[in-house]
Amino acid sequence: MTTTPAAPDPSTPGFTGARPGGLPPESAGETTREGLPSRSRLVRAARGEKLDRPPVWFMRQAGRSLPEYREVREGTTMLESCRRPELVTEITLQPVRRHGVDAAIFFSDIVVPLQAVGVDLDIVAGVGPVVAEPFRTRADLDRLPELTPEHVPDITDSVRMLVAELGATPLIGFSGAPFTLASYLVEGGPSRHHEHTKALMHGDPQLWHDLCARLAQIAGTYLQIQVDAGASAIQLFDSWVGYLPRADYEAYVRPHSAHALEAVAGRVPRIHFGVGTGELLASMGEAGAECVGVDYRVGLLDALERTGGRHALQGNLDPALLFAPWPVVEEAVRRIVAEGRQAPGHVFNLGHGVLPSTDPGVLTRVVELVHSLADEG
Numbered sequence: 001m002t003t004t005p006a007a008p009d010p011s012t013p014g015f016t017g018a019r020p021g022g023l024p025p026e027s028a029g030e031t032t033r034e035g036l037p038s039r040s041r042l043v044r045a046a047r048g049e050k051l052d053r054p055p056v057w058f059m060r061q062a063g064r065s066l067p068e069y070r071e072v073r074e075g076t077t078m079l080e081s082c083r084r085p086e087l088v089t090e091i092t093l094q095p096v097r098r099h100g101v102d103a104a105i106f107f108s109d110i111v112v113p114l115q116a117v118g119v120d121l122d123i124v125a126g127v128g129p130v131v132a133e134p135f136r137t138r139a140d141l142d143r144l145p146e147l148t149p150e151h152v153p154d155i156t157d158s159v160r161m162l163v164a165e166l167g168a169t170p171l172i173g174f175s176g177a178p179f180t181l182a183s184y185l186v187e188g189g190p191s192r193h194h195e196h197t198k199a200l201m202h203g204d205p206q207l208w209h210d211l212c213a214r215l216a217q218i219a220g221t222y223l224q225i226q227v228d229a230g231a232s233a234i235q236l237f238d239s240w241v242g243y244l245p246r247a248d249y250e251a252y253v254r255p256h257s258a259h260a261l262e263a264v265a266g267r268v269p270r271i272h273f274g275v276g277t278g279e280l281l282a283s284m285g286e287a288g289a290e291c292v293g294v295d296y297r298v299g300l301l302d303a304l305e306r307t308g309g310r311h312a313l314q315g316n317l318d319p320a321l322l323f324a325p326w327p328v329v330e331e332a333v334r335r336i337v338a339e340g341r342q343a344p345g346h347v348f349n350l351g352h353g354v355l356p357s358t359d360p361g362v363l364t365r366v367v368e369l370v371h372s373l374a375d376e377g
């Protein structure tokens, strides 16, 4: 915890997988301390290296699907939990211990940096982030100062603590992308239609761009803080961007996402994910990330074609399929792993977050299955 984490290894892009049998298990209590997280399967696959089998982790792997999560969270609000390094560390490690996943994702929330700069918001259970006073006018920009490391010293502490605990298992840092953050700020909470957001985007484009430029600064700095503290990869979540037509995405959103991603360019591999982004995949690839996250609506082979083979892919088992009988799950996992072999690199994941009522035993089985597929072609 007191040691300064090793800087990401810049030589990794050229790393050619010198250990053909694959790295030893990187997690599940078997964690080897020899390997560097910067040489982990996750980092190599997300950078576009073909491996004998993909690394596997799950969006929302920490959370309500785990009884041990519900236990440690009891009596502490979500946002408070995100700001306590010991709790963040424990919750982040829980799915690594239980499932033996190949990466940890930092336990936090996309609205943490917004709250840290002073936005009055809360996370309401079963609803999501709720902003006390929605952003609609230029004066509202004053409530959104730039993020500095001094706003979030606890995040640096949490990441350092985690990296020390994780050994060879890489930690994925993350941030919300400007559009998704803007949507929460402008709508005041989760939205089905994003009508106020789109009205602002088209009704006052200058204000929209100024808001997104500020959010890109916040997102980029938040990512940098996590990478500076030792995160080995990052994911930029643009969860709700699939509600936009491609032309609007390119004119009003992508430059800002690109700016946020640029903040950690060349340091760690970057994964860029959104939901319902079938029509945007090619365009999202151009925002700059090495790896494009694919939701469950698009087959990996279609995603490969749409992204022109220029990106590693992450995904994309439908989280709802985890409720089906095991043979159904098994067949889907095998198909996704086989399809992923066509991509320049493949990170196995769900096509969106783990649903809270998922049987965690099924997740463990999926991890075991993916790990067992190493030698199959």
Ligand SMILES: Cc1c2[nH]c(c1CCC(=O)O)Cc1[nH]c(c(CCC(=O)O)c1C)Cc1[nH]c(c(CCC(=O)O)c1C)Cc1[nH]c(c(C)c1CCC(=O)O)C2
Binding pocket: 058, 059, 060, 061, 062, 063, 064, 073, 078, 105, 106, 107, 108, 109, 110, 111, 123, 124, 125, 126, 127, 128, 129, 174, 237, 239, 353
């Ligand atoms: C859109 C979005 C949010 N937060 C996030 C996104 C992008 C990912 C996505 O598309 O799902 C990102 C996020 N939120 C959380 C994580 C933790 C890491 C992980 O994936 O394991 C991550 C990566 C924890 C969380 N964030 C939240 C929870 C649930 C809080 C609880 O346990 O009560 C967790 C574990 C709260 C939250 N925060 C948000 C929502 C929609 C919710 C769920 C509301 C609910 O259903 O209760 C906003």
